Amino acid sequence: MxxxxxxxxxxxxxxxxxxxxxxxxxxxxxxxxxxxxxxxxxxxxxxxxxxxxxxxxxxxxxxxxxxxxxxxxxxxxxxxxxxxxxxxxxxxxxxxxxxxxxxxxxxxxxxxxxxxxxxxxxxxxxxxxxxxxxxxxxxxxxxxxxxxxxxxxxxxAQPAMTGADLTAEVTTDEPYTIAAEGEKKYTVVAYDMGIKSATPLQFAARGIETVVVPANTPLDEIRQHQPDGVFISNGPGDPATADAMVQITRDVIAAEIPLFGICFGNQILGRALGKATYKMKFGHRGINVPVLNHLTGKVDITSQNHGFALEGTPGEKFDTDFGPATVTHSCLNDDCVEGVALDDGMAFSVQYHPESAAGPNDANPLFDHFVELMSNHSPNRK
Incomplete structure (x- = not known):
């Protein structure tokens, strides 16, 4: 060319x-x-x-x-x-x-x-x-x-994005490790649904070793890494096609391993908790999207890239197979669901990018929240 x-x-x-x-x-x-x-x-x-x-x-x-x-x-x-x-x-x-x-x-x-x-x-x-x-x-x-x-x-003649299962085209073929900076405090297994490089670096800066594994790796296989927590990354395609990853997420929650997801990971966690997803008209793609945290009342300006979203309403309480849950975040532009969490705190996710790259750093403390969750509930510290 x-x-x-x-x-x-x-x-x-x-x-x-x-x-x-x-x-x-x-x-x-x-x-x-x-x-x-x-x-x-x-x-x-x-x-x-x-x-x-x-x-x-x-x-x-x-x-x-x-x-x-x-x-x-x-x-x-x-x-x-x-x-x-x-x-x-x-x-x-x-x-x-x-x-x-x-x-x-x-x-x-x-x-x-x-x-x-x-x-x-x-x-x-x-x-x-x-x-x-x-x-x-x-x-x-x-x-x-x-x-x-x-x-x-x-x-x-080309296929539409609705129904597109693209995870296999972007995920890693083999596991790889990003070392912690300084003393290693925790190990996180990160499911690569299309992970951005900045995310493991955020973990590394907090003393976390990240083992990045292919999408759909069963829970039994990741146990060999003795994870203190599990992370589900961003990625392309229609979350309605991610049935295998949804089941793995349910397995992780049932095993009482702290879980954090972003973007595609938010949609997967939402599905694991019983929520459905839908294709947005034109999506959210930008670095100045205002999001309200219904737990704190705080507004963050966020970096976003998604064309699908979870069904739900701002601040909604709903029942799941794992106990009560909440729609924790919503977009102030259109009330789109921007985060969900179990009320016991063991699993949470957001639709936006706390690692920014590019974009504002308002939501960066979510990584610290995950560290705190692991410090209190890591299966290796029981």
Whole structure:
């Protein structure tokens, strides 16, 4: 594949709406779900977040690429870009950051990722807000020469995100360990549903050794690591397909091992407690989403990336097979469920990203809460 920032390119939505622009990065065809993020910074972290697998990311910030690309800020272990493509309005012509090692265009080209710039992203985002996230495709170079009808047919032929089981495509093949910084205090087994690199680093900074294991690893297999707690990570796809992980979560709770989940992990815990999930119209993707903690009355500004959510109402109390539980957090923009927990405190989760990367650090103390939970209830300290 070749790269040119002057090659004609087109973004095609499954409802027939077409946006024309210029290609950058690689040339060719890429398909995925068109979603938008309101974050004004952190595009490297976004593109390398496995939660964006099979999605075409539309940036609402008008100019993207100013800070270039470096070898430190990627959220995948190997620096892999997981997003299927990138849509921007104004592509920065030069990099202006002392940490940059190359340009965004260079990195997309090196990883064969297709982008399109000079798109009317204001009109595009308004369309997605009104009509919902949609199957889409970016076609650049010779691939953009097909008729509009042909391109729409290609886009419509791809599978929808609803019902998509993507965990196996992003999870680790083999367990690996991230060592604690300084003296080791606890061991956490982290289920990799599409884990971001920043999360084990948050644990490491608190003296926690993290053993990252493939999704759907049975409880009996993780016992060999003698976990003080279990963590379920973020990830892509439809949580309604994660039946095996839901059962494992129920097994962990029944074994009285402290449990913490974020994003996809929130949906899995919610399902384990009897809640259903649903596909949101256009989801939450950004780094300034206000969330109310119904237990404390405090509001956190959070980093989010999710297109599915748990059914429920703010502050709701509900019964589970493991005792009473509460909808602990909700979004102040739309009342979406943003956290659930067992009332005995042994399992809790949030829909947002306390590790930020990128985003605010308001919710970072949730990691300290998990440490406190392990200090009081680790099965290895009974």
């Amino acid at each position: 070749t790269s040119t920032e002057h090659t004609p390119a087109v973004l095609v939505l499954s409802d027939g709406r077409i946006f024309r622009g210029r290609g950058f990065g690689a040339a060719g065809t890429t398909l995925g779900e068109a979603v938008f993020t309101t974050a004004m910074t952190g595009y490297q972290e976004t593109l390398t977040d496995p939660s964006y697998h099979r999605q075409l990311v539309v940036a609402t910030a008008p100019q993207i690429g100013n800070t270039g690309w470096n070898d430190e800020d990627s959220e995948s272990r190997d620096g892999k870009i997981w997003a299927a493509g990138l849509v921007v309005h104004d592509l920065a012509r030069r990099v202006s950051n002392w940490r940059a090692q190359r340009s965004l265009t260079d990195e997309l080209q090196a990883q064969n990722i297709i982008g399109i710039h000079s798109v009317d992203t204001r009109a595009l985002v308004r369309h997605l807000r009104d009509n919902g996230s949609a199957r889409a495709g970016i076609f650049s170079g010779a691939d953009a020469d097909k008729t509009d009808a042909e391109l729409v047919e290609i886009v419509r």
